[in-house]
Amino acid sequence: DQQVKQNSPSLSVQEGRISILNCDYTNSMFDYFLWYKKYPAEGPTFLISISSIKDKNEDGRFTVFLNKSAKHLSLHIVPSQPGDSAVYFCGIGNEKLTFGTGTRLTIIP
């Protein structure tokens, strides 16, 4: 059984600084780890993922890090922009994903 935890329900970051969102999981037997972004009244949209055989994946301002020994996933956003204000979910699994409870990121202009 997979447990996925995002221990910070909310995070506030100054515009231009780095935002770091964290996710911890219990079961390592999965191939992909994903991050989704959700605006109010919209469905989640896929942001970035990482394969279990890698420890880092970058896409523009977004970088995901995977520490398999610590069972820890993190998302770095740099520089943070006001449009990044949203709820972020990590999702872990194979055909089915188990999602964390989400972190609400607020970027302060």
Next chain:
Amino acid sequence: DVKVTQSSRYLVKRTGEKVFLECVQDMDHENMFWYRQDPGLGLRLIYFSYDVKMKEKGDIPEGYSVSREKKERFSLILESASTNQTSMYLCASSLRGLLAKNIQYFGAGTRLSVL
């Protein structure tokens, strides 16, 4: 672009009513999912379908059933709606296999209120 369309954005129903939530995807995806999103609880999987007429229970299937008669359409049914089923319901779809990288595509959601 993948499109997942949920038939209603907002729905208000009475306790005890039978409720149908419809979802259609246009990318020929094998997998379809129903989740509910509640504050502090994240996205929780209700049911999953990996093929027509095939379904699998998720983490919280009680009080719900599903139907997948065609590949592109996945329906969530609340047999007798209760107030604790007031929530945001999200449909998603994905391709099967490793090349899909487990990426699920979500609809805009249906906010259901049961009074």
